[in-house]
Amino acid sequence: MEDNWDSSWRDRYNFVIKNADKIHYVSNHPGRAAFFKRNEWMVDRASRLIAVFTGAPGGTKKTIEYAKMKEIEIIRWGEEE
Numbered sequence: 001m002e003d004n005w006d007s008s009w010r011d012r013y014n015f016v017i018k019n020a021d022k023i024h025y026v027s028n029h030p031g032r033a034a035f036f037k038r039n040e041w042m043v044d045r046a047s048r049l050i051a052v053f054t055g056a057p058g059g060t061k062k063t064i065e066y067a068k069m070k071e072i073e074i075i076r077w078g079e080e081e
Contacts, residue, residue, distance in 0.1 A: 001030035039063040
């Protein structure tokens with residue numbers, strides 16, 4: 001998936017992967033569905049969600065909604081809903 005990224009983003013991604021203690025892949029196929037699956041995977045294993053949220057629709061909003069449904073504590077910075 002990173003093959004189509006700007007070189008600075010690709011370098012950052014490779015740095016994180018190289019220095020990670022553990023890597024867990026939630027999908028074999030990159031794309032929008034994989035991002036949502038990743039966010040749900042993180043919320044399912046969290047006791048708290050810390051989110052920077054501008055109020056815009058998208059992945060962060062859906063992750064906050066999922067955390068609310070799972071009754072996870074949410075600490076939010078940014079524009080109110």
